[in-house]
Amino acid sequence: MKGYNFAYLDEQTKRMLRRTLLKAVAIPGHQIPFGAREMPLPYGWGTGGIQVTAAVLGRADTLKVIDQGADDTTNAVSIRRFFARTAGVATTTRTASATIIQTRHRIPETTLTEAQIIVYQVPQPEPLYQLEPSRTETRRMHALADYGAMHVRLYEQVARYGQIAISYDYPVMVNGRHLMAPSPIPAFDNPKMHRMRALQLFGAGREKRIYAVPPYTAVVSLDFEDHPFRASRAAHVCALCGDRASYLDEVVTDDRGGRMFICSDTDHCASRRESAP
Amino acid sequence: MLSARGLGFRFGSITALEAVDVDLWPGEVLAVVGESGSGKTTLLHVLAGRLRPDAGQVWYREPDGPRTEVHAMPLPLLRRLHRSDWGFVEQDPRQALRMDVSAGGNVGERLMAAGARHYGRIRAEAARWLAEVEIDVARIDDRPTTFSGGMLQRLQIARTLVTEPRLVFMDEPTGGLDVSVQARLLDLIRTLVRRLGIAVVLVTHDLAVARLLAARIVVMQRGRVVEDGLTDQVLDDPRHPYTQLLVSSVLAT
Missing domain, CATH: 3.30.60 (Wheat Germ Agglutinin (Isolectin 2); domain 1)
Structure with missing residues (x-):
C-alpha cells in the first residue's frame, strides 16, 4: 500500500518491539514494558497483538487471524485485511498453512508446530490485578515470587463454589517462576500452552506490556493437590x-x-x- | 533472640527514638509502655524491619543459626521471615486482613504463602485456628466485613499464629475494644502465647495489659527508655518520676 511502511509501523518502532520481544522470550512469562503506538483501531480490539504481529511479520509469512476461534468475525476479518493491504502478505484461514496466527480468546484445536508463531491479544497482562491494585506492589510480588495471594483467590473459589470456577484467563505458572495471565482464553485451552512447539507472544496495547513463552516451556495451571485443574x-x-x-x-x-x-x-x-x- | 543497640529514628526534626537498647529472649513477653507519641510504635516498626533506623542496629538469631542484622537482610529473606517465623498484629485488624476474602482464606493465606497446596488440609488448619480464637467454625466462609471488632482482632491473631511463629510484634492489640471484650482477648493471647512459647514485643499504653501479659517492661518517654525491668518490680516500685506518674494515674481510677 502506497504511503505506508511495510506492515504499517515504521522500522524504528518495529525495532523497539523486537528488542522487547527478545527480552520477553529470554524471561518466560515476565511482563516487559514497551512504548505502544496509536493504532488505527480502538483499545480492546487488539492493538497490542497487531503491533506484535507487525513486528514479527515478514514478506514470506502467511497470516491467520482468529477471534473467539472464528476466522469470519469482524475483528478477525479487519485485522487480516489490514495486513493484507499494508504488508501484502498472504492470508489464510487454515491453521496448518499459517506461519503467524494472531488470536483473541482461543488457541486453535490443530496442534501448532515449531514453524509457527501465535500472537495473543491481551486486555489485562497482570494476573494479580484483582488482588493487589498497586502495580508497584505487584512488581515486587513478581520479583520475590510471592504468589501466596493468588492461591487465596483459588481457595475462595473452592470455599464458595466447591471447585475452582475460573473459566477463562486461568492463571498459569510459566517455567516454574513467573505467574502469568494467559489472556482470556478458556481454561480448556490452558493445557495446550504447556510445552507448545510454537513460539507464543502476548501483546497488551493499552497496558503497554509484552510477554512471551518460548517453545517447549512448562506452563502449569495453578491448583490444589486435592482440587486439581480440570479443563472443562x-x-x-x-x-x-x-x-x-x-x-x-x-x-x-x-x-x-x-x-x-x-x-x-x-x-x-x-x-x-x-x-x- | 532479638537485640537492638543504640536505635535512633527521626521524623524530620522530631526525634522518635534516641539511643534505645532492647533485648528479647525466646518465649518472653516484653511490654513497651508510654504515652502517645513516646515512640512505642516507631520502635516496634524498627524492630520488625519495617522502618530503617537512622542509627543503631537490630540483630535476630534463628533457632540454631547465626545472628543476622535485620536491616541488612535481603528483602526476600525478610519477607520470608515475616510470613513464617515472625508475625505482626496491627492495632486495626482491617489493615492486616483481606476484608473481601472469607475468614478461612484469611487464616490460610500464610500457609499458602509458605507453600501449602492441599485445600482440605489448609481448610482444616484454618478451622482449628478459628476454634482456638473462639470464633464459631460455621463462620469460616463469612467475610470479615460481617464480623464485630473483637472477632476481627481474634481473626487477625489466628491469621498471624497459624504458622506458629517464634516472634510476634503486637501494636495495641486491645485498642478500640470495650472492656469485657478486651479481657477475653487478653486471656486468649496469654493462653496461646504461653502454650506455643512465642516471644512477643507488645506495645500498649495500658499498664493493666502490660501487667497481665508481660514478664518484662520498658517505659518510654519522648523516644528514650526511661526505665526497664521486671513488670511487677517496675509497676510496684517505679523509680523514674515519669513511671511514677504513669502508675499513679492508673491507681487513681
Whole structure:
C-alpha cells in the first residue's frame, strides 16, 4: 500500500518491539514494558497483538487471524485485511498453512508446530490485578515470587463454589517462576500452552506490556493437590461436525429456547466436515 | 533472640527514638509502655524491619543459626521471615486482613504463602485456628466485613499464629475494644502465647495489659527508655518520676 511502511509501523518502532520481544522470550512469562503506538483501531480490539504481529511479520509469512476461534468475525476479518493491504502478505484461514496466527480468546484445536508463531491479544497482562491494585506492589510480588495471594483467590473459589470456577484467563505458572495471565482464553485451552512447539507472544496495547513463552516451556495451571485443574467444556457434540472433544460455542437459534452447540474453532469444524465422507 | 543497640529514628526534626537498647529472649513477653507519641510504635516498626533506623542496629538469631542484622537482610529473606517465623498484629485488624476474602482464606493465606497446596488440609488448619480464637467454625466462609471488632482482632491473631511463629510484634492489640471484650482477648493471647512459647514485643499504653501479659517492661518517654525491668518490680516500685506518674494515674481510677 502506497504511503505506508511495510506492515504499517515504521522500522524504528518495529525495532523497539523486537528488542522487547527478545527480552520477553529470554524471561518466560515476565511482563516487559514497551512504548505502544496509536493504532488505527480502538483499545480492546487488539492493538497490542497487531503491533506484535507487525513486528514479527515478514514478506514470506502467511497470516491467520482468529477471534473467539472464528476466522469470519469482524475483528478477525479487519485485522487480516489490514495486513493484507499494508504488508501484502498472504492470508489464510487454515491453521496448518499459517506461519503467524494472531488470536483473541482461543488457541486453535490443530496442534501448532515449531514453524509457527501465535500472537495473543491481551486486555489485562497482570494476573494479580484483582488482588493487589498497586502495580508497584505487584512488581515486587513478581520479583520475590510471592504468589501466596493468588492461591487465596483459588481457595475462595473452592470455599464458595466447591471447585475452582475460573473459566477463562486461568492463571498459569510459566517455567516454574513467573505467574502469568494467559489472556482470556478458556481454561480448556490452558493445557495446550504447556510445552507448545510454537513460539507464543502476548501483546497488551493499552497496558503497554509484552510477554512471551518460548517453545517447549512448562506452563502449569495453578491448583490444589486435592482440587486439581480440570479443563472443562460444554458436555455436548458439535451440531455441524460431530466432534466430541473440541471447545463448543452455544448458539441461540430462535426465541423459543432453541439452541445448538458448534465448534468455536471454525477452521477445525470446516476441515472435519470436508474430510468426512 | 532479638537485640537492638543504640536505635535512633527521626521524623524530620522530631526525634522518635534516641539511643534505645532492647533485648528479647525466646518465649518472653516484653511490654513497651508510654504515652502517645513516646515512640512505642516507631520502635516496634524498627524492630520488625519495617522502618530503617537512622542509627543503631537490630540483630535476630534463628533457632540454631547465626545472628543476622535485620536491616541488612535481603528483602526476600525478610519477607520470608515475616510470613513464617515472625508475625505482626496491627492495632486495626482491617489493615492486616483481606476484608473481601472469607475468614478461612484469611487464616490460610500464610500457609499458602509458605507453600501449602492441599485445600482440605489448609481448610482444616484454618478451622482449628478459628476454634482456638473462639470464633464459631460455621463462620469460616463469612467475610470479615460481617464480623464485630473483637472477632476481627481474634481473626487477625489466628491469621498471624497459624504458622506458629517464634516472634510476634503486637501494636495495641486491645485498642478500640470495650472492656469485657478486651479481657477475653487478653486471656486468649496469654493462653496461646504461653502454650506455643512465642516471644512477643507488645506495645500498649495500658499498664493493666502490660501487667497481665508481660514478664518484662520498658517505659518510654519522648523516644528514650526511661526505665526497664521486671513488670511487677517496675509497676510496684517505679523509680523514674515519669513511671511514677504513669502508675499513679492508673491507681487513681
